[in-house]
Amino acid sequence: MSRIVLFGMSPLPFENEKKAYGTGIRTWQFLLPLLKENHEVCLISYAIPSAFDSDFRSVVNKNNSYNDKSFLNHIISSKDFEDTDFLSGLVSDFSPDIVAGATFYPSFAASETMQLLKGKTDMPFWADLFGHVMAEGQARAFIDKSDECLFHYWNKEYSIIRNADVFSCVSGRQAYATIGELGAAGRLNKETSGYEFTRVIPIGIPDEKYVHERQVFRGMGKISEDDFVVLWTGGFNTWTDVDTLFKGLTMAMGVNPKIKFVSTGGEIPEQDIITYPHFKELVNKSDFKENFLLTGWINGKDVPNYYFEADVGINIDRDIYEVKLGSKSRILDWMRAGLPVISSNVCELTEIMEKEKIGYTFKPHDAADLSEKLVELSGKKGELVKTALKAKNYAESNFSFPETVKPFTEWILRPDLAPDKNTHKQIFFEKEEALKNCDRIIKNQLKMIKEKDLRIKELESITDKNPLRRIYGYFQILKRKIRKNK
Numbered sequence: 001m002s003r004i005v006l007f008g009m010s011p012l013p014f015e016n017e018k019k020a021y022g023t024g025i026r027t028w029q030f031l032l033p034l035l036k037e038n039h040e041v042c043l044i045s046y047a048i049p050s051a052f053d054s055d056f057r058s059v060v061n062k063n064n065s066y067n068d069k070s071f072l073n074h075i076i077s078s079k080d081f082e083d084t085d086f087l088s089g090l091v092s093d094f095s096p097d098i099v100a101g102a103t104f105y106p107s108f109a110a111s112e113t114m115q116l117l118k119g120k121t122d123m124p125f126w127a128d129l130f131g132h133v134m135a136e137g138q139a140r141a142f143i144d145k146s147d148e149c150l151f152h153y154w155n156k157e158y159s160i161i162r163n164a165d166v167f168s169c170v171s172g173r174q175a176y177a178t179i180g181e182l183g184a185a186g187r188l189n190k191e192t193s194g195y196e197f198t199r200v201i202p203i204g205i206p207d208e209k210y211v212h213e214r215q216v217f218r219g220m221g222k223i224s225e226d227d228f229v230v231l232w233t234g235g236f237n238t239w240t241d242v243d244t245l246f247k248g249l250t251m252a253m254g255v256n257p258k259i260k261f262v263s264t265g266g267e268i269p270e271q272d273i274i275t276y277p278h279f280k281e282l283v284n285k286s287d288f289k290e291n292f293l294l295t296g297w298i299n300g301k302d303v304p305n306y307y308f309e310a311d312v313g314i315n316i317d318r319d320i321y322e323v324k325l326g327s328k329s330r331i332l333d334w335m336r337a338g339l340p341v342i343s344s345n346v347c348e349l350t351e352i353m354e355k356e357k358i359g360y361t362f363k364p365h366d367a368a369d370l371s372e373k374l375v376e377l378s379g380k381k382g383e384l385v386k387t388a389l390k391a392k393n394y395a396e397s398n399f400s401f402p403e404t405v406k407p408f409t410e411w412i413l414r415p416d417l418a419p420d421k422n423t424h425k426q427i428f429f430e431k432e433e434a435l436k437n438c439d440r441i442i443k444n445q446l447k448m449i450k451e452k453d454l455r456i457k458e459l460e461s462i463t464d465k466n467p468l469r470r471i472y473g474y475f476q477i478l479k480r481k482i483r484k485n486k
Contacts, residue, residue, distance in 0.1 A: 002412055003040045005096040006031060007106035007113075010045035010075050011052075013206070013300070014066060020300035021048055021235070022203075022329040023103045026130050029204045030102040033405045035069035039412065042072040042094040046081045046106055050269045060090070087113045098415050100126040100408075101160075104133050108156040111163045122422070124415035126408065127164035128201065132177050133157050135321035139238035142320075143274050161185045165418040166411060168201040171348040174325040175200055191420035199411075202349070203329045204404035205395055210337045212308035222293050223260055228378040231310035231339070232263035233303055234330050236276035241318045241344070241365060246282045248316075248362075248370030253288045255375045262293045262310065264303055307337035312360075312377060312384060315343035315350075319364040323347050331359070335395040340388040342373060358391035 008027030013020060027045065034041050043064075047056055058080045064073040072094065080086055091099065091113055099114060101107030107127040114125055137153035161167075161181050169175040175198040182188055182197055219225045230249065236242065253259050267276040283292045307313070313334035317323040323346040331349055334341050335358070343350045345361035353359035360377065362369040377384060397403075 001037070001039050002098055002415075003042075003094065003096045004034060004098045004100060004412065005042045005044060005091050005094055005110075006034070006100050006102060007110040008043055008045045008102040009106060010047050011300070012045075020303060021051065023048070023105075023130065024051075025329055026128070026203070027102040027106070028206065029201075029401050029405060030100065030128065030408060031071070032066070032206065033402050033409050034412070035066065035071060036402070037409060037412075040071075042074070042090070042096065044074045044076060044087060044090055044106075044109075046109070047075050047077055048270065049078055081109060084109075084112045084116050088116045091117065096123060098126070098412060099123050100128070101164075102128045103130040104156070104160075107160050107164070111159045114163060115159075122417070124166075124417055125164045126166045126168065126411065126415075127160050128168040129160070129170075129174070129178060130168075131170055131327075132174050132322065132325040134181075135177075135325055136238070139318075139320055139322045140271065143238045143272060157181065158185060161187065165416065165421065166199060167197055168199045168408065170200070170202055170327040171325060172200055173348055177325050187418075187420060189420055189423075191423055192418060195419050197418070199407035201407060202399060202404050203327045203332055204399050204401045205332050205336045206401050210304040210307060213305055216302065216305045216309060217262055217293060218309035222290060223262065224258075227258050227260045228256070228381075229310045229312075230259065230261050230342075230374065231306055231313045231334075232261070232265065233306060233313070233333070234265040235268040236266060236272065236279060237268055238272045238275065239317050239320060239323050240275050240279075241316050242275055242279035242282070244344075244365055244367045244370065245314070245316045246279060246286070247367035248374065249291075250286060250288050251367060251371035252374040252378075253291050255371070256378050257291070259374060259378055260291050260293065262295070262306065264295050264298050264306055266294075266296045304337060307334060307339045310339055311381065312340045312342050312374075315341065316370070317344045317346045317364060319344075319346050332395055332399055335359075335388075335391040335399075338388045338392050340377075340384040341391065342377065344370075353391075356390075356394055358387065358394050360387070 006027070008031065009021065009023035010027070011020070011024050012028045012031070013025055027043075031041060031043060047058075056077055058077045059075040062073045062075065064071055074090055076087075087109060099110055101110035107129065110125065111127065114123070133153050134150075134157060137150050140149050141147045162185050167178050169178055178198050179188070187197065217223045218229070223229060249259070249261050267273045280294060283289060283294065286292070313330070315328055315331055327347055327349045328343070331341050331343060331353075341353065341359040343353065343359065343361055344364040345351065345354060346364050350359070350361055354361050360373060362373045402409075
């Protein structure tokens with residue numbers, strides 16, 4: 001068995017913190033099969049700030065266990081996760097055979113750490129990209145009305161692309177987009193001809209069954225027993241088409257007032273703080289305000305209870321590259337619980353839904369199509385139950401953790417370095433050096449600004465204590481009084 005350092009995101013699904021994010025589920029997707037196959041694992045996980053208390057400090061050398069499977073867990077604060085020296089110490093202490101990153105930011109941290117350890121060790125490095133980050137950057141730039149974030153995204157992506165041996169993607173589409181980036185970064189060279197850089201690891205679901213533990217909204221307050229409930233769970237991110245969602249829902253509510261909308265989740269402080277407030281504003285000004293129940297973020301343990309009381313889960317995406325190249329963990333979550341799904345048809349997963357007839361789709365940006373589908377489904381509860389059962393069986397067979405992560409667990413048994421590892425990659429060498437120089441310049445400038453601010457404060461303090469300053473001040477006041485009297 002191997003010793004593996006896995007960089008990931010926290011909280012994991014079973015940790016029951018304030019929020020459950022797709023990046024934590026993705027980390028668990030990589031970690032759990034490793035534990036079941038008895039590998040020795042050290043998890044170095046980034047503590048997502050909005051999921052932990054504001055005064056959270058890094059927890060190191062925590063021995064975690066799940067179903068009698070133990071692993072070493074370092075839960076790292078955002079400040080410490082940027083400290084590459086600190087992270088490299090954790091890696092060195094564990095002495096792994098392999099390093100892997102689950103999701104983009106942990107893969108970047110792993111890449112930077114591996115560069116720091118270069119020369120001391122030469123471990124195979126697997127980087128999971130979990131969606132196309134430059135397309136995500138484009139979506140964020142659109143919401144922020146600024147392209148400033150793009151350098152930030154590309155700088156980190158470039159580090160990963162240049163250094164990892166293998167890359168996992170959530171879809172076949174993303175795999176090809178990644179190959180394009182590899183070409184731009186000089187990895188498609190004479191050494192790597194015929195080498196398979198990418199593997200497809202779709203979003204997966206664990207084996208554990210959801211259980212309805214308590215009543216949360218059905219027959220309580222706004223929601224009656226006979227209402228048709230459309231459920232949203234999770235964050236309202238940059239890709240969420242809330243305008244079409246609102247318009248489609250209210251059009252449907254106008255036809256059938258028994259249609260109600262329930263949402264858990266909300267804005268994502270680290271990513272998007274605009275989309276959800278905009279949606280809430282639309283709801284609050286609506287004539288159908290009473291048909292909406294927006295709970296905001298709730299305890300992650302409570303979320304599955306909402307699945308069991310809803311009639312259909314809704315996912316709605318803008319028709320953009322981020323969605324086209326990515327996937328949707330919430331859709332598989334609903335399938336796992338036996339909740340029927342309706343979604344705009346943009347990503348690879350929704351195409352599978354359509355093809356296999358395991359869910360319902362509507363045209364992106366088409367509120368009328370969404371409204372029509374919701375009104376139709378509200379009168380077909382029996383059909384919805386059958387579709388949900390078919391979807392659940394399909395998801396359990398094709399999207400289980402062990403099934404989806406096979407490319408990774410098989411590679412772990414025979415890990416290899418990319419053929420161009422430790423070779424000079426000629427193409428765009430100047431660009432790579434420029435990026436490194438930019439990093440150095442930015443860090444030096446920040447240091448200089450900090451030192452100047454400190455010096456200014458010191459000088460101000462000295463000046464304030466100087467008697468001459470007080471005399472000069474009195475003189476200026478006297479001067480103004482004399483002029484006034486004249």
